[in-house]
Amino acid sequence: MLKLRGVGRAYPSGDGEVEVLKGVDLDIGRGEFVAIVGQSGSGKSTLMNILGCLDRPSSGSYEVNGVEISMLEPDDLSRLRREHFGFIFQRYHLLPELNAIGNVEIPAIYAGLDASHRRERAVSLLERLGLGDRTTHRPGQLSGGQQQRVSIARALMNGADVILADEPTGALDSQSGADVLAELKELHRSGKTIILVTHDTDIAATAERIIEIRDGLIISDSANLVDGGQGGPSEEAQTSAGPSGRAGSQMNWFRSRIDRAGEALRMAVRSMLARKVRALLTMLGIIIGIASVVCVVALGTGSQQKVLANISSLGTNTLEIFPGKDFGDMRSGKITTLVVGDADQLARQPYVSAVTPTVSTSATLRHGNVEATGQISGVGEGYFVAKGLTLQEGRFFDGSSVTSRQPDGVIDENTRKSLFADHIGSVIGQVILADNVPVRVVGVVAKQQGFGDSQNLSVYLPYTTVQTRLLGSTSLRSITVRVSDQVDMSLAEQAVTDFLTRRHGTKDFFILNTDDIRKTITSTTQTLALLISAIAVIALIVGGIGVMNIMLVTVSERISEIGVRMAVGARQGDILQQFLIEAVLVCLIGGILGIGVALAFGYAFSLLSTDFKLVYSTQSMAAAFAVSSLIGVVFGYLPARNAARLDPVAALSGTR
Numbered sequence: 311m312l313k314l315r316g317v318g319r320a321y322p323s324g325d326g327e328v329e330v331l332k333g334v335d336l337d338i339g340r341g342e343f344v345a346i347v348g349q350s351g352s353g354k355s356t357l358m359n360i361l362g363c364l365d366r367p368s369s370g371s372y373e374v375n376g377v378e379i380s381m382l383e384p385d386d387l388s389r390l391r392r393e394h395f396g397f398i399f400q401r402y403h404l405l406p407e408l409n410a411i412g413n414v415e416i417p418a419i420y421a422g423l424d425a426s427h428r429r430e431r432a433v434s435l436l437e438r439l440g441l442g443d444r445t446t447h448r449p450g451q452l453s454g455g456q457q458q459r460v461s462i463a464r465a466l467m468n469g470a471d472v473i474l475a476d477e478p479t480g481a482l483d484s485q486s487g488a489d490v491l492a493e494l495k496e497l498h499r500s501g502k503t504i505i506l507v508t509h510d511t512d513i514a515a516t517a518e519r520i521i522e523i524r525d526g527l528i529i530s531d532s533a534n535l536v537d538g539g540q541g542g543p544s545e546e547a548q549t550s551a552g553p554s555g556r557a558g559s560q561m562n563w564f565r566s567r568i569d570r571a572g573e574a575l576r577m578a579v580r581s582m583l584a585r586k587v588r589a590l591l592t593m594l595g596i597i598i599g600i601a602s603v604v605c606v607v608a609l610g611t612g613s614q615q616k617v618l619a620n621i622s623s624l625g626t627n628t629l630e631i632f633p634g635k636d637f638g639d640m641r642s643g644k645i646t647t648l649v650v651g652d653a654d655q656l657a658r659q660p661y662v663s664a665v666t667p668t669v670s671t672s673a674t675l676r677h678g679n680v681e682a683t684g685q686i687s688g689v690g691e692g693y694f695v696a697k698g699l700t701l702q703e704g705r706f707f708d709g710s711s712v713t714s715r716q717p718d719g720v721i722d723e724n725t726r727k728s729l730f731a732d733h734i735g736s737v738i739g740q741v742i743l744a745d746n747v748p749v750r751v752v753g754v755v756a757k758q759q760g761f762g763d764s765q766n767l768s769v770y771l772p773y774t775t776v777q778t779r780l781l782g783s784t785s786l787r788s789i790t791v792r793v794s795d796q797v798d799m800s801l802a803e804q805a806v807t808d809f810l811t812r813r814h815g816t817k818d819f820f821i822l823n824t825d826d827i828r829k830t831i832t833s834t835t836q837t838l839a840l841l842i843s844a845i846a847v848i849a850l851i852v853g854g855i856g857v858m859n860i861m862l863v864t865v866s867e868r869i870s871e872i873g874v875r876m877a878v879g880a881r882q883g884d885i886l887q888q889f890l891i892e893a894v895l896v897c898l899i900g901g902i903l904g905i906g907v908a909l910a911f912g913y914a915f916s917l918l919s920t921d922f923k924l925v926y927s928t929q930s931m932a933a934a935f936a937v938s939s940l941i942g943v944v945f946g947y948l949p950a951r952n953a954a955r956l957d958p959v960a961a962l963s964g965t966r
């Protein structure tokens with residue numbers, strides 16, 4: 311079954327090479343019980359590793375069931391290990407985080423046996439080895455002999471037909487050693503091929519065939535007649551040899567993938583829980599990065615919404631027409647061509663839904679012996695709605711007040727505070743003087759959320775009243791045009807410009823389009839958010855590098871675990887997946903914590919500031935999720951690939 315011809319194995323050493331095996335010829339048949347003896351350093355373990363396909367010969371040929379090993383890919387070798395070989399090591403090589411069942415199950419996970427069968431088989435194997443009451447103990451809670459029996463159960467898990475035991479009793483007291491040996495003999499009787507490495511001649515004496523090796527060469531190969539005769543495999547045992555273990559190969563490929571991914575996830579969680587503080591520190595970069603991205607986006611959205619709300623107080627779809635060339639035009643006050651007639655004509659345009667002319671002047675306001683300077687705005691009755699002003703008490707003046715030039719005044723809070731400081735109760739019906747023109751207060755408007763708090767006193771009167779009683783002029787300060795809902799703002803602006811230019815013969819006015827302001831502010835905040843997000847992305851990259859760093863450390867710490875997994879048949883892909891999942895998990899949890907931190911920040915913020923909120927979007931959270939997993943994949947890949955490419959023998963011995 312196993313056929314070696316001229317097998318040599320050399321290790322690089324210094325400038326040259328040391329030849330550990332120097333041309334070994336060996337045939338081992340099915341059902342044999344072979345002991346390999348020799349002094350320490352003679353090359354027994356090296357030969358054993360080659361026999362078990364953990365290592366490849368550097369020269370010569372090795373065939374397993376007629377298949378030449380040197381032709382095979384690493385994953386083919388791991389399949390051979392999984393299906394044909396069971397390893398028992400001197401120092402057990404159990405995984406400390408897993409209990410007995412968990413350790414025994416590992417080979418079957420990689421073989422793709424489903425969870426319930428796996429467990430059942432692991433428990434029955436442990437029971438058969440006398441560990442029925444220790445199934446949930448961890449290696450640290452078991453004696454050496456018990457641990458070695460767990461490792462025998464693991465070797466048997468996939469129904470291997472060749473058991474390779476490298477000094478299995480070397481670390482055990484004589485009684486436990488004898489038990490383990492008895493177990494191996496029992497396995498031999500049930501039809502397994504047993505290859506046992508030992509330097510103890512008494513132990514070798516229990517085998518059927520003894521091969522002695524010295525300095526990398528076989529110096530004797532003899533049948534052991536003392537014990538050999540009775541040891542042959544029985545008929546009944548032959549047939550019972552591990553059919554259930556092979557069930558995995560029949561299992562559907564997809565389910566086995568999912569199962570292995572699930573196991574990898576479980577392992578990742580376990581190893582993270584074993585090193586909580588380190589995991590948290592690793593995540594820190596991701597947490598900060600994600601939290602800052604989410605916060606920045608929320609802050610940006612919040613401030614944008616606030617500013618837009620302020621703008622909508624200017625009117626949602628309104629155009630304001632002012633005389634002059636631009637805001638800074640000095641002569642603006644002298645241009646008197648913007649008149650009520652313009653407003654009347656504009657009101658007839660099909661794209662206009664409402665028009666309010668405004669005039670303004672400043673005046674001395676007086677009530678009793680209190681005097682203050684205030685801003686008088688002459689407006690139409692539709693002005694208040696268009697501007698989104700709200701009443702604190704009283705009412706707005708209506709159309710009839712405008713047409714009949716009533717002195718009906720709506721005052722703002724500032725005006726009430728300064729003129730009616732000592733007044734108790736409602737101010738509605740009170741009369742104030744504006745430059746000696748009596749004004750009856752009909753309403754008080756609430757303070758507007760705007761760009762900063764204005765200290766100005768404002769009084770709103772019908773524009774007709776202001777024109778006739780205060781100004782004596784028919785020119786307007788501005789015309790506010792509300793555009794019909796379905797009309798495009800820039801088209802409307804163009805139409806108004808054309809219309810007024812034709813009426814005036816020249817363009818002696820300018821138009822403020824609230825839609826334009828909105829767009830400008832939206833794009834400004836977006837640019838700002840982009841900028842800060844770029845900084846946050848840098849934070850995330852730094853976090854990712856931290857993850858990569860720790861994963862590299864983790865891989866080198868768990869090198870012997872990786873070796874064990876490879877020895878029991880893990881593919882390179884399985885190892886890659888395990889460490890990749892771990893990296894992604896770290897980043898994902900970091901991402902979730904980051905979102906949590908961002909939400910907590912938003913909550914704290916809302917306690918401090920009442921009128922300004924962080925607005926979280928589900929998209930930004932989903933993106934944070936996606937980004938953190940991506941970081942895990944990108945920065946976890948290199949460490950995971952390093953792990954997957956480890957040489958099994960080197961990994962097992964804990965070197966690199």
Ligand code: ADP
Nearest residue numbers: 321322330348349350351352353354355356357
């Ligand atoms: P045994 O198991 O018989 O005690 P080994 O097969 O473990 O011996 O080792 C045989 C020789 O090969 C030793 O001299 C050892 O130093 C050498 N050797 C084993 N592995 C390596 C390696 N990875 N690199 C270099 N030398 C090695």
Ligand code: MG
Nearest residue numbers: 354355356476
């Ligand atoms: Mg050895």
